[in-house]
Amino acid sequence: MQSFFGVQQRQIPLKKPGKGEPEQLVSVLIPAHNEEDTLHEVVESVANLTYHNLELILIDDGSVDQTLKVMYDLQKQYRTQFPVKVVPIVKNGGKANALNVGLKSAAGEYLLCLDSDSYIDQKALKQMMLPLYNDPKVGAVAGRPVVRNRTTLLGRLQLLEYIGIIDIIKRGQSFITGHITTVSGVIVVYRKQAIQQVKGWTVEALTEDIDMTWKLYSHQWRVAYCPQAVSWILVPEHLKALIRQRRRWARGGLEVLIRNRQLIFTGKLAEQWLLIDMVVSNLWALSCFFMIVLYFLTMIFAHALILDGGILFVLTLISIVQFIIGFTSSQRQGYIDWQDLLLLPMYFIFYWAVNLVSCITALGHSSLIPNVRAPGPARSGGLKMDKDKLVIRKKTSLGSRLRRMLLLILLWIIAIYVLAINVCFIFGIYSDALVVNYSLFNLSFHLYKMLGYLIIIIGGLVALYSVVHIRNLKRKAAANDKDNA
Template identity: 60%
Template sequence: MNTISTFVILYPVIVSIVWIVGSIFYSIQMRTVPLRNLHAGQPDDLVSVLIPGHNEQDTLASVVESVSHITYSNIELVLINDGSQDDTLRVMHELANQYQSQFPVKVVNIEVNRGKANALNVGAQEAAGTFLLCLDADCYVDANVIQPMLAQFYNNAKVGAVAGKPIVRNRTSILGRLELLEYVGVIDIIKRGQAFVTGHITTVSGVVVAYRKAALEDAGWWNIDAITEDIDITWRLYHHGWQVIYCPRAVAWILVPERIRDLINQRRRWARGGFEVLFRNREMLVTGRLSEQWLLLDMVLSDLWAISCSFVTLFYLFTVAFTGDLIMDGVILFLLLFISLVQFLIGYADSRKSDFISWQDLLLLPLYVIFYWFINLVSCLTSLGSFFLDPRHVGSWRSPDRGL
């Protein structure tokens, strides 16, 4: 029991220190990287902007408007309706007519809802661009999103995908503001740390990511059987020798769940997608590149930590119930809280100019530390159970709660 307890305590501390140090050096490194590095005399390649949607009539106008402000001139827009039951298709045609004079717009209609991966596959076949910028239908993309992504592609011919940085924009609820703190203090920090330490990241963010079309073709496009197409395509690219890069300069503002039930469902889907990818790529723990082995090992240890943490917690609760002794190690609690605070402050220092965090948001920091450990622990455990008890699923999607 002591060994398990030690692992539960030390694993998050050690990993957090690695990500913190890696994030600091990554930020220093990024300051020396030029924003754009195009080959002399080379024309700007066509970038196809793909926006798939299912029942997105209320959010489409906003994301397409943001695309119209993109400063990179050589783009086309591909709108993909995936079996929507509302007026999404009609809205897509209206937007096509509205913006057709500014850039080419294609509307692709899929009669039956078969999921985001299938919608992206169909849309990619209609896209003429050398690169594909894939956006979620509920985001609002930064005007300068494309240039820093293209710089990564042109700097290294083996880069198959460039992941952008999502920023939470719906902050009227406590839950939305907690998710803002998580994106700053956890998700962004981990990606920066992974990028510096391993040169790779565990997954792109499907809400804003650019792909080299040739790399997607080489990897066999998106897997329609994967529950999380963004995690799956990341590792399919790795499997075929491509690199996936994180680019926090490429920003998109996103809407996040504002109901606990929807948040847990989202995190369960993320966690299950991770289990699927780990299972499909388990041989890479031995045969993969060192950086890939490191990331997969971290995924394994994270799952073991969730199981161990639940076991230790239950043991502690039973001990309290039978003995009445509410014993907690203050030093351990202080260490975990201190590491979490330092990790957030590093993320805040990197993101304060783009994320616009208010002092009211910062007041929720103590709650955020406790709440998100609990949410992600529950999500991981329930997803692990569903992965083994119900290994099959149907490739469809529904409109999530986004605080609208």
């Protein structure tokens, strides 16, 4: 799907401003809460943008450190390059409230919203402006976040997740439906007219980016995805903070699903598919939770260990294929190194476990704690950025390296064992001894055979649809060029 998305983008050129026409003014909104250590980096990245018609709006969301002072210092430093406005807010009211306040000071017709601990790529804004110039119904363009801090195991696992899962999901959604579930709040350009039409950001929303995406859909605006527009971000480096972040994401998605439930029946087909996907994801989480509980009860009372090798094989195979597609693109752009691939077996476990726990706890919190004000912008934890290097890594002790190596070797042995045994069963190259040694796994050759046929059929249908879809888009683009000529 990523390949078809790339073909679509190359085959259908976007209209750029004509020669001699000035660039439209873009207001850059950066809300910050206690970000004195990282704020200067994001402003520096804005100053390095190749898109020059900018104004910068720094919004201090009730910080108790030196963030406001840093903002005034940055205003003096960059005022000769572009206008810099500082908007202080006395009491912390959350990111959505800060953006609403900043909107009142914005003079541009377009709004670039960035997190205060991010670092935007030089060419990102020019890339994101193209869909807005091309289609007046595009209300927002989402960029692509890439993990920068890879100093811990958790940070490197999230790098694999952003590369192998989040990016591919958005590419696939954008290509098939023309919609995405949500923009990335860390890097997104809005059309100010669209924001004003939906009456700004919802202060009560836990996730202002998901909420805004669906508010735009409900007012007939389109949301585009631009993976070429990269923003380097800092991610949580402690498990507790990560679970808290993902639980907020999951709960924000539930809020949007409940608020827009009528669109499942009355919305556009693309919106219906995305909402149904949300429903299925939550049902999957609930099913997994109850099956895990049932499994442990069965193991305790029946005194038997039963592992479904078929499910393990299917999940592992799908994860590997999905990750390889994302890695191919990211390696070309220098976002990931081969050393990060050593964490691949752990990444599979990490992704499913973290998202399962986040979804289940979000469902529980929504039932037990229905009304919670959206928190302020998340802090980066005081992690300082290295000006000379975008990717942040650190050297570890020899003992830590050895322990990590032994764990990775063990995980790779298990992963290769599961794959090898299942491949033997699929092709019928196994012995009685192999069956005995693999008696812990409940395998079905006919199930694999049916699954293989099903994958081939679905893959063929998707490929056929993709080719026809690209041809139709090219035909429409040629017709539009002819009309404009």
